[in-house]
Amino acid sequence: MIRFENVDKWFGTLQVLADVSGEVRRGEVKVLVGPSGSGKSTLIRTVTRLEKIQSGRVSVDGADVAARGLDINRLRQRIGFVFQAYNLFPHLTALGNITLGLTKLRGLSKAAARERAMEELARVGLTGKAHEMPGLLSGGQRQRVAIARSLAMDPEVMLFDEPTSALDPEMVGEVLAAMKRLAAGGMTMICVTHEVGFAREVADEIWFMQAGRVIERGRPAELGDKATHPRLGAFLRKVEQSLGS
Amino acid sequence: MLEILQNNWLLFLVGQYPHGPIGGLAMTLFMASISLALCFPFAIGLALARLSPYRWLRLPATAIVHTVRGLPLIMFIFWTYFFSPLVIGRAVGGVETLVIALVIYEAAYLSEIIRAGIEGLPKGQVEAATSLGLRYWPTTIKVVLPQALHNMLPSMVSQFVSTIKETSLGYVISAHELTFAAAQVNNVLLTQPFEVYGILALTYFALCFALTSLARFIERRISGDRGGTPGVTIAA
Ligand SMILES: Nc1ncnc2c1ncn2[C@@H]1O[C@H](COP(=O)(O)OP(=O)(O)OP(=O)(O)O)[C@@H](O)[C@H]1O
Ligand SMILES: [Mg+2]
Numbered sequence: 001m002i003r004f005e006n007v008d009k010w011f012g013t014l015q016v017l018a019d020v021s022g023e024v025r026r027g028e029v030k031v032l033v034g035p036s037g038s039g040k041s042t043l044i045r046t047v048t049r050l051e052k053i054q055s056g057r058v059s060v061d062g063a064d065v066a067a068r069g070l071d072i073n074r075l076r077q078r079i080g081f082v083f084q085a086y087n088l089f090p091h092l093t094a095l096g097n098i099t100l101g102l103t104k105l106r107g108l109s110k111a112a113a114r115e116r117a118m119e120e121l122a123r124v125g126l127t128g129k130a131h132e133m134p135g136l137l138s139g140g141q142r143q144r145v146a147i148a149r150s151l152a153m154d155p156e157v158m159l160f161d162e163p164t165s166a167l168d169p170e171m172v173g174e175v176l177a178a179m180k181r182l183a184a185g186g187m188t189m190i191c192v193t194h195e196v197g198f199a200r201e202v203a204d205e206i207w208f209m210q211a212g213r214v215i216e217r218g219r220p221a222e223l224g225d226k227a228t229h230p231r232l233g234a235f236l237r238k239v240e241q242s243l244g245s
Numbered sequence: 246m247l248e249i250l251q252n253n254w255l256l257f258l259v260g261q262y263p264h265g266p267i268g269g270l271a272m273t274l275f276m277a278s279i280s281l282a283l284c285f286p287f288a289i290g291l292a293l294a295r296l297s298p299y300r301w302l303r304l305p306a307t308a309i310v311h312t313v314r315g316l317p318l319i320m321f322i323f324w325t326y327f328f329s330p331l332v333i334g335r336a337v338g339g340v341e342t343l344v345i346a347l348v349i350y351e352a353a354y355l356s357e358i359i360r361a362g363i364e365g366l367p368k369g370q371v372e373a374a375t376s377l378g379l380r381y382w383p384t385t386i387k388v389v390l391p392q393a394l395h396n397m398l399p400s401m402v403s404q405f406v407s408t409i410k411e412t413s414l415g416y417v418i419s420a421h422e423l424t425f426a427a428a429q430v431n432n433v434l435l436t437q438p439f440e441v442y443g444i445l446a447l448t449y450f451a452l453c454f455a456l457t458s459l460a461r462f463i464e465r466r467i468s469g470d471r472g473g474t475p476g477v478t479i480a481a
Contacts, residue, residue, distance in 0.1 A: 050376065089388055100377070101378065149377070150376075150377075
């Protein structure tokens with residue numbers, strides 16, 4: 001469904017993606033790990049053209065996302081994006097954050113949009129916070145609203161960029177739980193996360209990035225195998241230790 | 246001073262109204278408010294054009310803003326005063342002249358405030374809207390401008406304060422505003438310019454000081470209620 005072919009990306013003279021290839025099939029969950037600055041965020045941002053690439057090809061269902069004729073906004077509606085910093089609209093209530101896309105893009109009436117938004121809020125357990133401003137929500141609650149906002153658009157794919165990294169440890173669980181439910185429901189997902197437990201549990205494959213390249217890929221079950229995945233295994237163990245998890 | 250005020254307070258407040266045109270403080274406030282209100286759409290347009298990815302929008306807008314900001318207001322007042330009759334084909338009153346000049350002048354300054362407000366928003370706001378699939382205009386109208394304008398409210402009040410002070414230049418084209426009223430009183434009394442212009446100064450000061458305090462108050466409120474994103478104030 002999503003395919004990267006020999007993707008190169010530079011910021012000025014700095015190459016941040018180098019010959020990245022890979023495929024995410026419908027219903028698969030890929031987890032991206034790697035040291036800071038290795039290009040994980042940049043890679044998933046290329047999928048909805050938040051970042052343009054200089055060479056190679058990124059395609060969704062066979063369609064090149066850089067193609068001139070492509071309706072990029074239509075594509076973005078099909079692909080949810082969850083940010084580390086939530087990026088909720090601070091001037092709108094939790095509900096307003098979710099209804100905006102529904103009324104502006106889906107052409108739903110106000111009432112229908114509210115109803116749909118309430119369903120999504122219920123799914124992430126935040127029915128009671130519908131009329132709260134984002135500033136008054138906890139980090140975990142904000143991220144769940146952000147997830148609900150994306151899901152309300154009925155995306156076929158969800159991209160997560162370190163959705164729990166800005167959260168206090170006690171709130172990580174509630175966000176991961178929402179993501180696990182999504183994965184269990186068959187959602188196609190690419191998650192940048194260092195939550196090793198989550199990766200082991202739901203990832204079909206883990207991609208390890210370093211200096212703009214995907215240098216190792218492995219199924220969670222194979223991670224103990226030091227012969228085939230020496231660097232990925234070592235990285236994950238280090239992450240686990242530093243988080244004490 | 247008190248005696249002057251006692252005898253002339255109505256003139257200071259509303260000019261010769263109801264026996265003549267409305268003027269004084271009322272006209273000063275009216276002109277400042279209407280100018281700011283009318284220049285608002287232009288200011289937003291200029292700000293958006295200056296931030297546009299398209300050169301053909303960005304360059305002219307930038308040129309306009311720099312030109313206007315590089316000239317004193319009195320230039321615009323004179324130009325409007327002498328040229329608009331040629332364009333419109335009839336004499337234009339002092340009040341209209343001043344309002345037109347102020348709209349042009351203030352649009353340039355206000356556009357810079359709005360631009361700063363837009364640029365001050367976290368990049369993630371536009372990215373989140375973009376990621377939902379929203380296009381430029383819905384993103385701008387529903388996400389960018391409401392936040393930028395809210396954050397810039399203190400600066401806009403400061404801009405209103407400058408505008409109030411600038412209306413005093415209307416005196417040179419006989420726009421009936423507060424300074425004009427003071428000059429009238431002075432012409433009648435002849436011997437007490439210190440007192441008369443003292444009253445004028447105090448009136449401007451009280452008004453502007455109150456508004457500046459309001460701006461500071463709003464600024465504190467804003468940085469409080471959005472979890473720390475500070476409202477940036479551009480000194481007027
Ligand atoms: N807009 C930008 N302009 C210039 N350089 C950038 C920009 N965005 C990212 N970079 C650089 O690109 C490289 C890859 O960044 P990216 O954010 O993809 O890394 P990451 O793997 O997500 O790291 P992290 O774990 O810190 O989020 C980094 O060296 C970063 O400094
Ligand atoms: Mg990143």
